[in-house]
Amino acid sequence: MGKTPRRQPVPSNLFSFSRLKAYSQCPLRYRYRYLKGMKEAFKSIEAFLGSVVHEVLEWMYRRRFEGAPPALDEVLDELARRWQASWTDDIAIVRLGVSADDVYRQGREMLTGFFHNVFLSDRSTTIALEQRMSARISEDVTFTGFADRVGRTEQGRLFVVDYKTSSREGDASDFSEGLQAPLYAVSAMDHNGDATCLAGYHYLRFGSTNWRKVDRKTGEVLQNRFRRLAEEALAASEFPPKPGILCAWCGFNRICPAAEVPESLSGGRFPVARQ
Numbered sequence: 188m189g190k191t192p193r194r195q196p197v198p199s200n201l202f203s204f205s206r207l208k209a210y211s212q213c214p215l216r217y218r219y220r221y222l223k224g225m226k227e228a229f230k231s232i233e234a235f236l237g238s239v240v241h242e243v244l245e246w247m248y249r250r251r252f253e254g255a256p257p258a259l260d261e262v263l264d265e266l267a268r269r270w271q272a273s274w275t276d277d278i279a280i281v282r283l284g285v286s287a288d289d290v291y292r293q294g295r296e297m298l299t300g301f302f303h304n305v306f307l308s309d310r311s312t313t314i315a316l317e318q319r320m321s322a323r324i325s326e327d328v329t330f331t332g333f334a335d336r337v338g339r340t341e342q343g344r345l346f347v348v349d350y351k352t353s354s355r356e357g358d359a360s361d362f363s364e365g366l367q368a369p370l371y372a373v374s375a376m377d378h379n380g381d382a383t384c385l386a387g388y389h390y391l392r393f394g395s396t397n398w399r400k401v402d403r404k405t406g407e408v409l410q411n412r413f414r415r416l417a418e419e420a421l422a423a424s425e426f427p428p429k430p431g432i433l434c435a436w437c438g439f440n441r442i443c444p445a446a447e448v449p450e451s452l453s454g455g456r457f458p459v460a461r462q
């Protein structure tokens with residue numbers, strides 16, 4: 188096994204939702220990745236699918252913004268092109284028995300459903316795509332992230348929407364989903380001078396969107412929650428492993444002494460033995 192490559196540790200005060208989520212899910216993974224700057228040994232095919240589908244959605248709305256909305260066959264060609272161009276050897280198929288073609292087909296189905304059920308009838312206007320959002324929440328904590336799409340409804344209401352390729356629909360009680368889009372909404376309000384903003388998640392596998400209205404008061408409560416969680420991570424001096432089902436998707440599972448990976452999900456752990 189080769190040495191795990193190193194990157195620069197993430198600046199200590201810069202918190203994305205992924206960073207907070209990593210701390211909450213497994214402090215040891217958080218330490219490897221954000222404090223020691225280590226690169227995960229593989230990327231799961233689910234994460235790869237998510238990033239390629241996001242790229243295609245961004246491309247679709249950019250084309251529409253430029254006055255040339257794509258037809259479905261162009262959308263699917265774009266998916267094929269990006270899937271092939273972005274594929275790298277460190278992508279792991281964690282679930283044994285699943286093929287890359289199976290996952291690629293899921294991407295086609297999600298984009299086809301989105302095209303027919305949302306894109307064709309979407310009359311909203313786009314303000315920004317993949318926009319960096321950041322806000323200094325306290326002396327020690329700055330939150331940062333990218334909002335998938337910021338726009339206005341036909342009625343002129345400001346919204347922020349985040350696209351999800353996850354295999355289940357989340358809700359506001361989920362760790363990041365209670366915070367992520369709503370905090371992006373606070374940044375969008377600051378940026379556009381609105382008093383309220385709709386924060387939504389669109390679940391591509393289910394064709395559903397959950398919306399939540401965010402105002403200044405809710406925004407303050409959410410920022411305080413984010414700050415408290417980030418300060419807890421900043422103050423931590425111990426980073427115990429929290430083994431569980433997510434070990435199978437953790438890119439440190441080849442070096443972590445506590446990793447628990449069942450055989451049926453070992454595609455990321457033992458890629459060399461399976462070749």
Ligand code: SF4
Nearest residue numbers: 213428434437443446
């Ligand atoms: S393999 Fe499991 S216990 Fe180890 S760092 Fe990753 S998530 Fe944590």
